Amino acid sequence: VSPIFTRRWSAxxxxxxxxxxxRQVVAFAAGHRVAEPxxxxxxxxxxxxxxxxxxxxxxxxxxxxAVDVCAxxxxxxxxxxxxxxxxxxxxxxxxxxxxxxxPLIARLVERMEIRPRHxxxxxxxxxxxx
Amino acid sequence: VxxxxxxxxxxxxxxxxxxxxxxxxxxxxDIATAPRLGAAMAAAAGHxxxxxxxxxxxxxxxxxxxxLLEAERAAGAAGGMLAIVNxxxxxxxxxxxxGTGGRLRFLLRDPGR
Numbered sequence: 385v386s387p388i389f390t391r392r393w394s395a396x397x398x399x400x401x402x403x404x405x406x407r408q409v410v411a412f413a414a415g416h417r418v419a420e421p422x423x424x425x426x427x428x429x430x431x432x433x434x435x436x437x438x439x440x441x442x443x444x445x446x447x448x449x450a451v452d453v454c455a456x457x458x459x460x461x462x463x464x465x466x467x468x469x470x471x472x473x474x475x476x477x478x479x480x481x482x483x484x485x486x487p488l489i490a491r492l493v494e495r496m497e498i499r500p501r502h503x504x505x506x507x508x509x510x511x512x513x514x
Numbered sequence: 515v516x517x518x519x520x521x522x523x524x525x526x527x528x529x530x531x532x533x534x535x536x537x538x539x540x541x542x543x544d545i546a547t548a549p550r551l552g553a554a555m556a557a558a559a560g561h562x563x564x565x566x567x568x569x570x571x572x573x574x575x576x577x578x579x580x581x582l583l584e585a586e587r588a589a590g591a592a593g594g595m596l597a598i599v600n601x602x603x604x605x606x607x608x609x610x611x612x613g614t615g616g617r618l619r620f621l622l623r624d625p626g627r
Contacts, residue, residue: 399544399545399546400546402544402545402546402577403542403544403546403547406544424604424607427573427604428573428575428604428608431544431573431575432575432576435544435545435575435576435577438545439545484576484579484580484612484614485575485576488576488608488611488612491611492611
């Protein structure tokens with residue numbers, strides 16, 4: 385059985401966390417021999433997932449909560465889970481992203497899954513074949 | 515929970531010449547940097563045309579694309595028009611994948627080059 389390398393990050397769900405986490409996830413993947421493709425697709429899909437949390441995850445709160453990321457690289461697959469402890473990915477009528485983020489993610493990844501977290505929150509799972 | 519790291523270098527420069535405002539964007543355009551493109555559009559007033567040069571833009575996501583669409587709206591509100599020149603690499607691919615290219619005006623030939 386090939387080893388699976390995993391790393392986790394957590395940050396405040398604020399705009400400045402998006403480039404920072406995006407770069408760290410891509411650097412982790414590149415450090416485990418993930419190359420083009422799908423590195424550029426990973427960069428964009430992770431950015432959209434993180435942005436979704438910043439825009440939607442805690443919009444009912446005065447203060448933002450956390451966004452956490454877990455990336456795993458195996459011999460033939462790469463998986464990134466982006467999660468929040470708030471409202472999750474549900475679209476809103478005044479979305480600054482104009483509702484384009486999730487459809488774009490769907491075009492970039494091999495598989496995608498959005499599911500509730502317990503006791504609260506939402507996570508999106510992005511899967512790439514290597 | 516960690517604080518955000520400082521952003522990678524991102525620059526917006528604007529140059530006005532004979533009614534044309536040329537805005538060059540360098541680095542990564544996303545939710546963290548998009549407000550700076552919006553701020554640069556304040557210089558669009560009084561210009562017939564705004565040219566946004568993306569040749570040095572290394573990354574753009576939907577938040578960045580939205581900033582470009584907002585910039586186009588701002589240019590129109592100021593009585594001018596906005597066009598994009600020189601999208602390259604990952605940015606060009608993102609524009610194609612997002613299916614929103616038709617909402618922006620592109621110049622195939624950069625008049626400033």
